Amino acid sequence: MSNQEFTFTSLTKKITMAIAGLFLIMFLLVHLGINLLILPITENHKEMFTAAAHFMGTNWIVKAFEVVLMAAILIHALLGVILQIQNWTARGQAYKVKSKSTTSFMSKYIIYTGVMIFLFLGLHFYHFYFIKLGLVQAPVVANIAFPQEEHFYELAVYIFTNQLLYSVLYIVAFISLGIHLNHAFQSAFQTLGLNHKKYTPTIKFIGKLYSIIIPLGYIIIPLYFMVMG
Amino acid sequence: MKITLKIWRQKNAKAKGKFVDYELNEVSTEMSFLEMLDALNEKLIISGGEPIAFEHDCREGICGCCSLYINGQPHGPEEKTTTCELHMRSFKDGSTITIEPFRAKAFPVMKDLIVDRNGFDKIMAAGGFVSIDAGSAQDSNSILIKKKNSDEAFNSATCIGCGACVAACKNASAMLFVSAKVSQFALLEQGKVEAKERVVAMVNKMDDLGFGNCTNTYACEAECPKGISVANIARMNREFLSAKLT
Numbered sequence: 001m002s003n004q005e006f007t008f009t010s011l012t013k014k015i016t017m018a019i020a021g022l023f024l025i026m027f028l029l030v031h032l033g034i035n036l037l038i039l040p041i042t043e044n045h046k047e048m049f050t051a052a053a054h055f056m057g058t059n060w061i062v063k064a065f066e067v068v069l070m071a072a073i074l075i076h077a078l079l080g081v082i083l084q085i086q087n088w089t090a091r092g093q094a095y096k097v098k099s100k101s102t103t104s105f106m107s108k109y110i111i112y113t114g115v116m117i118f119l120f121l122g123l124h125f126y127h128f129y130f131i132k133l134g135l136v137q138a139p140v141v142a143n144i145a146f147p148q149e150e151h152f153y154e155l156a157v158y159i160f161t162n163q164l165l166y167s168v169l170y171i172v173a174f175i176s177l178g179i180h181l182n183h184a185f186q187s188a189f190q191t192l193g194l195n196h197k198k199y200t201p202t203i204k205f206i207g208k209l210y211s212i213i214i215p216l217g218y219i220i221i222p223l224y225f226m227v228m229g
Numbered sequence: 230m231k232i233t234l235k236i237w238r239q240k241n242a243k244a245k246g247k248f249v250d251y252e253l254n255e256v257s258t259e260m261s262f263l264e265m266l267d268a269l270n271e272k273l274i275i276s277g278g279e280p281i282a283f284e285h286d287c288r289e290g291i292c293g294c295c296s297l298y299i300n301g302q303p304h305g306p307e308e309k310t311t312t313c314e315l316h317m318r319s320f321k322d323g324s325t326i327t328i329e330p331f332r333a334k335a336f337p338v339m340k341d342l343i344v345d346r347n348g349f350d351k352i353m354a355a356g357g358f359v360s361i362d363a364g365s366a367q368d369s370n371s372i373l374i375k376k377k378n379s380d381e382a383f384n385s386a387t388c389i390g391c392g393a394c395v396a397a398c399k400n401a402s403a404m405l406f407v408s409a410k411v412s413q414f415a416l417l418e419q420g421k422v423e424a425k426e427r428v429v430a431m432v433n434k435m436d437d438l439g440f441g442n443c444t445n446t447y448a449c450e451a452e453c454p455k456g457i458s459v460a461n462i463a464r465m466n467r468e469f470l471s472a473k474l475t
Contacts, residue, residue: 009432010442011469083442087400089443096235096248097327100301101397101448108399110444187445193467195460213281 008036010086013079016193020076021184025210027069028177032217038156039224057132077118084111106182113180127159127166128152130154154220155193160225167222174215230256230322234269237329243338248327258318262305263288263295267315271456282341290312290454293389296396297342298329303393303452311391311454331396333430335403335438348438349390349406356430357410358422363419378416385412394449394457400441405449407435408465409457415468432469438449 035055037049056062126128130136160167185207194203231254239246253272256265263285270280286294295312299305305315320326328342336344403452411428414420420427443462450459452454 009429009469010436010437011432011466012473014442015466015470038271081262083444087402087441087444090334090401090439091332091399092337092401093332095298095301095332096237097298097329097400099397099448100306102451103399103448107444107446110268183445190459190463191443191463191466193463193470195463197460 009084013083016190017076017079017083018060018188020079021188022192023068023072024076025181025185025188027072028214035221036217038221049153073118073121077114080111080114096213104183106179107187109179110183111145113176116176117173117180120169120176121167123169128155131155156221157225160203160222164226167226170222171219174218177218178211178215181214182208184211230258230317232256232265232317232319232320232323233325235325235327236329236342237338238281238341239338240328240340242337246338246341256317258316260317261313262297262299262315262317263313276432277346282339282343284343285313290314291389293391296331296344296346296391296393298331298396299436300327303331303396304391304454309454309456314454331392332381333392333395333401333440335401335440336392336395344392346390346392346441349392349402351438352403352407352431352434353410355434356427357414359414359419359423361419372418374387374417382413382416385409385416385457385461388413388453388457389455391454393452393454395440397448397452398441398443399446400444402443402449402466403435403438403440404443404462405453405457405459407431408461411465411468412461417465424468425475427471428465432465 034049034052037045037052039045042048093127126136160170186200186204189200189203231252233307234251234253235248236251237246237251253268253269256268260268263283266281266283273280284294284296286292286390288295290311290313295304297304297312299312299315304310304312305319307315307319330336330338330342330344331346335348336346339345388406388409390405390406392403395401395403398405411424411431414427415424445459445462447459450457
């Protein structure tokens, strides 16, 4: 470390937020890979999903990463709110004429989409993660109690088939995530100083693609159960 | 051409300002934007009114004095053009032009359209200089600098410090300005010696002055009259990260 006094500057906050954000971006892919097994894509998809859920719930490396994941979510959200409040107060008096500057359309809504995702995460934890931790009583459906991740398949199918409101909120949350990622993906690279004439256009393209494909992958799951019953 | 102007009038830093409407009937398309304001001021002075205070100096786009937020854009509608280089041919006959001062908490309004941009000078005073003894003029081959680096340093140094980046940014962030100044030194050998201390000091000062944080919307780059690239912000972030980690 440098001998200068460590201060939590705007750049320290932004860089920390970008690192946490990139970790969450990678986690989304892992989570989607497991979630897609809920759909009948192979004959033994249910067993594969249960095995994956069991692995994620018991493997000690994954459990260690669970702590990192929770920290990443909280740090990313907290720093996002702190930076946003500073940004709102930095203007002072607002302009009479709305800005006509050319900017990324999605970037204007990043805090709102972030808040929506965070609120959805609360609901998601209530339905799955808190049940696993034993903090919330699992629903009893068709005489099956859902005490552990072994029954997450039944729980997911039950929720997507019977709780229309949750499915709608789920879809809205992932549309918000898509809008959020559309700006956030390339923004994280820029914040980390990774801007290069040769590579930045590719990073931006991958970011746009990722912000469409990943949310779409998640949205297909409730849609399937809403349509197929 | 005939135009209607809606201009922010504010007696002093403490007074509450308001928009005042003015009509100008004989505006030539050949007039510069500031000449049009000069014409309005002459009219106001003749009629015993208070002329509109606005900042200007070189009127050739190099001093960074002129500002003005014109119809929702710093320096008006033309790309890579300062207010003083803007001409009335960029506006339609009969149009209404709204002129506001650059808005940022760190740029308080002093009078009418003049804002206090001393914050930029304070950031420069915090580290935007080379204090090592660079000696007298060197032999051209004694300090080898890549052409790419000297070009980039020169491009960064073309920042005139007008504050359009702050005015355009939805967060009133000064990061494009600070990053351009950090870059112009960091890319050259004489500047590299104090690069770590410089970037930390300038970022700290920028934060202290209450500028907002960059959210990479790139409005600053779009509105910069000198075309300063956001690649400078990435370089500043790298320089900062390197200063903190080593």
